[in-house]
Amino acid sequence: MSSESDASVLRRSIDQPDCFALLFDRHFAEVHRYLRRRLGDELAAELTAETFVQAFRSRRRFAGGEASVRAWLFGIAANLVRMNHRAEERRLRAYARAATGLSGYEPAIAVEDRLDAEALGPALAVALAELSPALREVLVLHAWAEFSHEEIAEALGCSSAAVRTRLSRARGRLAAGLGASVTTEMEER
């Protein structure tokens, strides 16, 4: 049962709606973590729920065959994030402003990550906030959801070539946005 593919579970859920629960179990944590990084606790909780509800309601239209249900779910999540891109930008800017306060947190994250976040987090967050929603989407799907070019293309409904172009453009703009001081930081590593 547990080895059944996502696509097969999804097809079965058309006649047996309860089966959709299995897909929720498999993918909730990853989708929620992705949305929480982008939108914070409250909106992430709301939109993770919405992602699965939308997925459930549109499961008949999923024409992916054996294509990635995971990419499909992230595609729905990405659409919802786009509707809230200003909230995301506010969150990133707020993170940048508050980043100095992170030093007081319990070290629930690796010390190395924490030091990086404190040193570069604010500048990165601001640079990320200043990217267009479309470019930011591709970049974080790659860096945070660890999607391949092909998976991103599937999630966003575009070609792999378009993903490569957007990714390259996003990285270029992000690097430019980080500015001279941060570039120095990067070069010193």
Added chain:
Amino acid sequence: MNELDGLLGRLGNALDDGLEAAALRAANQARTRLMDAIHVESPNTAGRQRLGSRRRGGNGRWSGLLVIGLSVAVVLVVIAFALRVGGHHASSSAAVPTVLPFGSSLNPSGPTGVIASSVRLETVVPDPEGSGPAWGIKTYRVTGDMTCFQVGREQSGRIGAVGAYGSFGDDGRFHPFTYSNVGFGTCVPNDAHQHAFVNIAYANAPASASGEPCPTFPSGLPPHLPARVKQQLTNESHAADCEPRNQRLVAFGLLGPDATSVTYHTAHGTATTRTHGPDGAYLIVEPVDPAICGTQCDYSGGGAGTAMRLPIGLIAKITYRGAPTCYGPPLTRSLLTLRRFNNCRDIGYVAPSHPRVTEADVASPVHVQPMPARYYCIKPNRLPIPCDGPVPKGYFRLTDQGPQLMVYISWIAREPVTNVNDSTYSIQLTNPPRCGGSQGNSTHSLIRAGTRVTRDVEVSSRCAGTYQGTVAYEPSLGPAGEAGTALPEPGAAGTYLVGRFSIVVR
């Protein structure tokens, strides 16, 4: 460039702080909503769930979901029974209304369900540029004695946004809203006769109907703005769906049961639309034209109208059944002229009856507790705390504030707050005369009668002297207040003094 990916990954890890607890809460919320969706589509699922639960036995991963499933099944049985009783006894109209899931609200005391029989698509109007689906306004009553309304593009009776004009990656698809996503609309408390009253106008609505109104300036940025601010505003309005050609003037509202028509200004003169439904709903969608509302179009904060105050320059007049025609405020900067145009407000509004209270009923001693510290830490839904030492887990240290003294104010709430849109306790604080100014705050939460309520106020430790304060109980006496936020502020209020306090800063 791999270095950049690595840094992004580490930023992501840093943003994961507190993930485990948040995931637990989010999972419960998502399970509930998904279960609701499954039941709405297939009510018979409940029976299968019961069988399934026996078959699955010890599988605990969805045990919470099964409990919810059974609860919903019981509710459905009760509803079915009530409807059957209604069928046999036609004179009895006390059937239990079917409540659809609202979806979660960002406001924990907000609506939780939609009364299914109240959902109405009030009217649709074509897009003024003839581009894409029509625009529509839909109203529905929700739990908590409120009315919500959605405004956006309409397709097959649903309100939503379109994947065009730079939104949704220009996917060309229709993206319907859930009940908890009201688009440009909002939720407001009902009056005593279950009617809602509100007016909202956005001169900078994205044509896709997605997201918030654009922070753009159809008439151009005011020339006196500093270059830095202009740059910031330009950056914020950069999104493709917020380019001026991709915006619409969208005005809508619920004028009450007595309103019959709305006449409004257009680029070419005036037009009249009749109102719709029991709430007197109207919807106007026009091309953006600064000539209609002038600088009033420059809603820099995302923009909204206020309560029953009509958008300046747009509405020419409203006609009513059995009440005089009223005239909307013209495009003018003259405050004296504008003050003459408040007579459209509240026609047909019947204030909900509140228990009569007196100041003696709500009076309570007010305690003042200074919390001196160099730094304070904050956490959602908690009072700020002094934290000169280590920052407690889950708190954030405020580092960008000036020299402030945090003071806790507490009192006994003798009257309850059962609906945050309907009543509140407020704190007003007047600074020492030599510094001038004042500040105010409200409780914004549900409160049981007899509980001690504690809130914080900040005073400047640089401004020595005596700060005079009051705590008051304020039941709402009029239509909802400011719109455009997730939920409205309490409306015009009578004020009952709970107690006075003073803070001396040396």
